[in-house]
Amino acid sequence: MDTKNEEISTRSRDLRNSCGERYHRSGGKITPTTSILDGSNVYGREKDIEVVLGWLLKGEAATNGRVFVVAIGGKEGVGKTTLAQLVYNNDTVVNAFDLRAWVFDNSKDFDVVSITRTILLSVTDACNCSDNLNLLQVRLREKLSGKSCLIVLDHVCDLDYQRWDLLCQPFAGSEVKIVVTTRNNSIPSIMAAVSTHHLEVLTDVDCLSMLVDHAKAKSKFDTDPKLQAIMEKIARKCKGLPQAAKHFGGRLLSTHYTEWEKIYMKL
Numbered sequence: 001m002d003t004k005n006e007e008i009s010t011r012s013r014d015l016r017n018s019c020g021e022r023y024h025r026s027g028g029k030i031t032p033t034t035s036i037l038d039g040s041n042v043y044g045r046e047k048d049i050e051v052v053l054g055w056l057l058k059g060e061a062a063t064n065g066r067v068f069v070v071a072i073g074g075k076e077g078v079g080k081t082t083l084a085q086l087v088y089n090n091d092t093v094v095n096a097f098d099l100r101a102w103v104f105d106n107s108k109d110f111d112v113v114s115i116t117r118t119i120l121l122s123v124t125d126a127c128n129c130s131d132n133l134n135l136l137q138v139r140l141r142e143k144l145s146g147k148s149c150l151i152v153l154d155h156v157c158d159l160d161y162q163r164w165d166l167l168c169q170p171f172a173g174s175e176v177k178i179v180v181t182t183r184n185n186s187i188p189s190i191m192a193a194v195s196t197h198h199l200e201v202l203t204d205v206d207c208l209s210m211l212v213d214h215a216k217a218k219s220k221f222d223t224d225p226k227l228q229a230i231m232e233k234i235a236r237k238c239k240g241l242p243q244a245a246k247h248f249g250g251r252l253l254s255t256h257y258t259e260w261e262k263i264y265m266k267l
Contacts, residue, residue: 033081033154035088035102041213043242044206045083048199052087055195056150056177057096067168068177071188074199077243080181083199084152087179097177099123099149110159112167116140119151133166141170148175156182159190201240208235210242214249220257230260237264 055070072080087093088102101122103115116136117129124143130136180191188196202210211231212221220227234252238244252260 030106030155032104032106033085034104035085035100035152037082037085037089041209042079042082042086043209044202045079045086048083048197049086049090051197052083052179053090053092055197056087056179057092066192067171069188069191069193070177070179071191071193071196072179072181072199073183073185073188073196075201075241076183077241078199078201079242080183080199081154082242084154084179084181088150088152093150096148097150098147099144101149101151102154103152104154105156108158110156110163110167112163115153115167116170123149137170141172141174144170144174144176146174149177151176151178153178153180156180156187157184159184159187161190164190202238202242202245203240204232204236204238207238207240207242207245208232210245211235211238211249211252214246215252217252217257227257227260230264234260234264 052070052072072083074080088100094100099122101119103118103122105111105115107114113131113133113136116133117131120129120136120140120143124139178191180187180193182188208231211234212218215231217227217231221231231252234248235245238248252263255263
């Protein structure tokens with residue numbers, strides 16, 4: 001096998017291995033997310049946004065004394081974080097809340113101290129935060145008093161009621177609403193979520209649109225029927241997962257389009 005074919009084969013294996021993986025791992029660490037959208041177009045999520053906003057913008061702040069929680073569930077790579085970003089940055093949401101905080105939970109055991117610190121840093125100008133949970137929660141309760149606040153807890157993997165109850169202590173008496181993204185079906189029930197929106201996979205058409213966007217291949221796609229056919233076949237390999245379409249598109253971007261057929265044949 002020559003060097004060119006070896007390179008194609010290696011890239012193809014990478015594509016197969018990465019398809020469906022929401023988070024890239026480096027040295028055993030999960031790449032964190034932020035509230036900032038990546039600027040690319042989002043396809044097929046209009047109804048999902050409408051549903052989550054409908055729950056989030058309801059008048060009540062809590063149910064039976066519990067914090068108001070809306071959960072976004074679904075398989076890895078289906079776009080839970082992206083939906084949370086779209087909701088978090090929605091103009092209506094921005095105007096509806098006095099404060100907002102985005103928390104990426106990179107712990108395996110729901111680190112209450114770290115999460116509380118991140119929320120506090122998001123809603124205050126304070127630069128130095130203690131590791132003392134009591135001090136953190138006292139300051140956070142003072143900051144939230146009389147305010148409305150939206151908190152996104154992204155990528156929550158594990159949780160028990162004791163840690164959840166502890167995290168929520170500073171929220172009492174405040175209008176706090178939380179959006180949580182998780183693949184763990186038990187998380188919404190522990191949080192007593194008012195609703196869980198299960199995110200479904202995209203259509204092949206939407207995956208194709210994402211693929212074309214990230215491959216920066218719009219002009220070629222519109223004018224080259226052969227290239228259209230190749231990209232349509234690759235889009236079907238995404239199996240409806242937007243993260244896979246994004247990854248495939250990025251890899252195709254770094255490969256000359258004359259080699260795309262060879263890459264597809266290796267998938």
